[in-house]
Amino acid sequence: VQLQASGGGSVQAGGSLRLSCVASGGTFRSYSVAWFRQAPGQEHEFVATIRGTGTTTYADSVKGRFTISRDNAKNTVYLQMNNLEAEDTAKYYCAGSRSVILSAQRLARSYDTWGQGTQVTVSS
Secondary structure, eight states: OEEEEEOOEEEETTOOEEEEEEEESSOOTTOEEEEEEEOTTOOOEEEEEEOTTOOEEEOTTTTTTEEEEEEGGGTEEEEEEOSOOGGGOEEEEEEEESOOOGGGTTOGGGOOEEOOOEEEEEEO
8 A cells, every 4th residue: 555645735724624635555454554744853743543444533732723534435545624823833653554553553663565745734
C-alpha cells in the first residue's frame, strides 16, 4: 500500500482545514492509519489514529478540535481540523500499518508505510 497526503495550506487561527490520505496498491480496509505532524527541528508528534474497526484515538492537544475518519470505499482517511491554532503549524504525515499493537499506536515506529507529508501553516 502507498499513501498520499494532501489538503494542507495556510489559514488564520480559528480556521479549518481538511487533510486527506489516499491509499493505493493494496487492501486498505484493515489498515490502521494515523496522522503525525512534525515541526522544524522536532520529532514526529502523534495527532490521531483510526483502526480498521473504526476506533479512534487523539492526542490531548487536538481532542475536541480534530476529527479523524475513513471512507473505505474511497480508500481515504480524513483529518478534519477545526479551530486551528498557531501551535498546529507543522508538516502533517499520514502513516499506515496492517497490524498495530494498541498500546503502541501513538508511536511513529509502529507504522511501516508513510505518505509524503502536507504543510499546514496557521497564522495568529
